[in-house]
Amino acid sequence: MSARSVTQSDALERTAERLEALGRPVRLGVYRALVRAAPAGLAVGDLQALLAIPRSTLSFHLRRLIEVGLVSQERQGTTLICRADVTAMEDTLGFLQRECCTDCCP
């Protein structure tokens, strides 16, 4: 309805989305590798070699992480550099900690 429609339940949905994205060992592994490779990032091919999973499978999971804003890509010639977006993670942890600290440890 209103222009300011970022309600609390939107935040819950967005957080859930990101948690779900990280809630699969393969994807959490991908994300971890990217965080460790920060700030330079890692090419898709490097990730593939590192994690030893088929290209198409990696691509599928990367897309998931990108869709929810946890990872971003930048093209450099023929290779795509992937980077973890720390802001998204901070937002997610922030929601969790806020929820955790409401009414129980003020």
Added chain:
Amino acid sequence: MSARSVTQSDALERTAERLEALGRPVRLGVYRALVRAAPAGLAVGDLQALLAIPRSTLSFHLRRLIEVGLVSQERQGTTLICRADVTAMEDTLGFLQRECCTDCCP
């Protein structure tokens, strides 16, 4: 192999498991309600009234949260009191923050 078999990838799997459990709006909502009701906790029936979802559906999702250690139950007569287990969440956030802080913000 060894008795001390809690490897780093076990931690990754356990974390992923918990993130997946929280990675569904319904379950994140359940968990949030329980955190807010801490330390007293909430009966299953109260949760059901609060969230307005069918009993069996709530039961299904609660089991998920219990299996991964995020929620515990204590029987009080005929009612089951549910509580959020803060330790599990702290472990999960700890893993995430540790991963986030390796090589990128020392």
Added chain:
DNA sequence: ACGGTAATTCTGGTTATTTGGAAATAGCGG
């Protein structure tokens, strides 16, 4: 033991996710 309340498990139908090979796309160098 019986009746009532609280909650779980059973069951099935439906929908979403994961997976990886094969084919298609994108960009560069010659």
Added chain:
DNA sequence: CCGCTATTTCCAAATAACCAGAATTACCGT
């Protein structure tokens, strides 16, 4: 434009998740 490398999209099959009604278990009071 052609070949080459890097990566994605397409596709089909196997698996897993979700939902909610009906049947079941658990516990208490009388």
